[in-house]
Amino acid sequence: MNTKQLLSLAVGALISTSLLATGKQEAINDVTDKMELQSADEVQVTASKERQLPETLSSGNIASQGYASAQSTFPGYSASNINDGDRNTTVGGNYSWANGHTYTADGRLPNWVQLSYRSERSFSKVVLYTSRGYELRDYDIQVRSGQNWITVVQQRGNTSVSRVHTFTPTNGTIIRVLALRGPNNQYIYGRVNELEVYEDAQNLALNATATAQSTFSGYSPSRVNDGNRNTRVGGAYSWANGHKYTPDGRLPQWLQLSFGRLERISKVVLYTSLGYEIKDYDIQVWNGNRWTTVVTQRGNTSVQRTHTFAPIYGSKLRVIGRRGPDNQYIYVRVNELEVY
Numbered sequence: 189m190n191t192k193q194l195l196s197l198a199v200g201a202l203i204s205t206s207l208l209a210t211g212k213q214e215a216i217n218d219v220t221d222k223m224e225l226q227s228a229d230e231v232q233v234t235a236s237k238e239r240q241l242p243e244t245l246s247s248g249n250i251a252s253q254g255y256a257s258a259q260s261t262f263p264g265y266s267a268s269n270i271n272d273g274d275r276n277t278t279v280g281g282n283y284s285w286a287n288g289h290t291y292t293a294d295g296r297l298p299n300w301v302q303l304s305y306r307s308e309r310s311f312s313k314v315v316l317y318t319s320r321g322y323e324l325r326d327y328d329i330q331v332r333s334g335q336n337w338i339t340v341v342q343q344r345g346n347t348s349v350s351r352v353h354t355f356t357p358t359n360g361t362i363i364r365v366l367a368l369r370g371p372n373n374q375y376i377y378g379r380v381n382e383l384e385v386y387e388d389a390q391n392l393a394l395n396a397t398a399t400a401q402s403t404f405s406g407y408s409p410s411r412v413n414d415g416n417r418n419t420r421v422g423g424a425y426s427w428a429n430g431h432k433y434t435p436d437g438r439l440p441q442w443l444q445l446s447f448g449r450l451e452r453i454s455k456v457v458l459y460t461s462l463g464y465e466i467k468d469y470d471i472q473v474w475n476g477n478r479w480t481t482v483v484t485q486r487g488n489t490s491v492q493r494t495h496t497f498a499p500i501y502g503s504k505l506r507v508i509g510r511r512g513p514d515n516q517y518i519y520v521r522v523n524e525l526e527v528y
């Protein structure tokens with residue numbers, strides 16, 4: 189046995205005594221409880237797609253904005269350890285949450301620990317840190333959406349101390365870890381040391397209907413929300429106004445997305461044609477009564493621009509193209525329009 193193994197043995201012994209440090213220590217082998225994993229109420233399983241959204245769309249870890257609570261907590265442990273920003277995976281009450289098992293009411297697995305938010309969020313990724321040597325083996329990640337819990341992750345047989353889960357953006361006010369089974373060496377306890385939560389807004393444009401005041405022959409408004417960000421010039425990739433070839437085709441011209449319902453909007457990413465960048469434009473949002481201008485852009489020469497603004501609710505969004513590039517100022521071109 190080398191030094192490292194000795195050390196890990198010693199640490200292991202320390203850990204097992206400090207674990208249940210309330211004097212009510214219990215040998216794992218004595219636990220004969222039959223683990224009956226109840227199914228969570230009305231759980232809906234969504235496809236958990238391994239879709240990695242661009243990092244630029246991530247608004248950062250929002251775990252600290254949530255309120256941490258748990259179904260039960262082992263004495264000396266705390267739910268607030270899961271969002272204190274400390275990723276330390278050391279086992280013990282200073283670093284993690286653990287369920288109460290028999291020492292609290294309602295403490296047996298399955299048991300949940302959760303983060304609640306004041307307003308709806310769009311959850312799309314979590315990073316779960318559990319305790320080294322006591323990794324949470326089986327768990328679900330669930331989002332409270334209206335009256336339902338939506339299961340966005342089902343993890344079984346985990347032995348990793350941290351795990352990244354990316355899933356279809358899911359709106360809700362609570363995200364929770366439903367601990368189903370602890371590690372084989374202590375299966376009655378689920379431990380969570382840190383839960384990082386990320387949201388990625390859904391691109392609302394993808395489900396919108398695109399129309400335009402006029403369209404140049406061979407071009408189409410539908411190019412702006414086909415999910416293709418290709419910035420090549422041409423009708424296969426973009427919308428352009430009709431100019432004199434269509435009635436009412438001269439600038440200014442509008443290009444519009446209709447969402448079919450009110451959406452919360454705070455960001456637009458506009459892709460135009462490389463070499464023919466739209467120079468002057470406004471972006472406006474329709475709230476059912478009037479248009480509000482949220483972006484006024486002049487002198488643009490970038491093929492892609494991200495505009496963020498104070499969140500506004502609207503059922504339509506439009507780009508008013510005012511002037512094309514200096515080399516072709518009578519045409520405005522939009523290749524893709526993303527709305528978040």
Ligand SMILES: [Ca+2]
Binds near residue numbers: 269270271275276283
């Ligand atoms: Ca922590």
Ligand SMILES: [Ca+2]
Binds near residue numbers: 412418
């Ligand atoms: Ca496109």
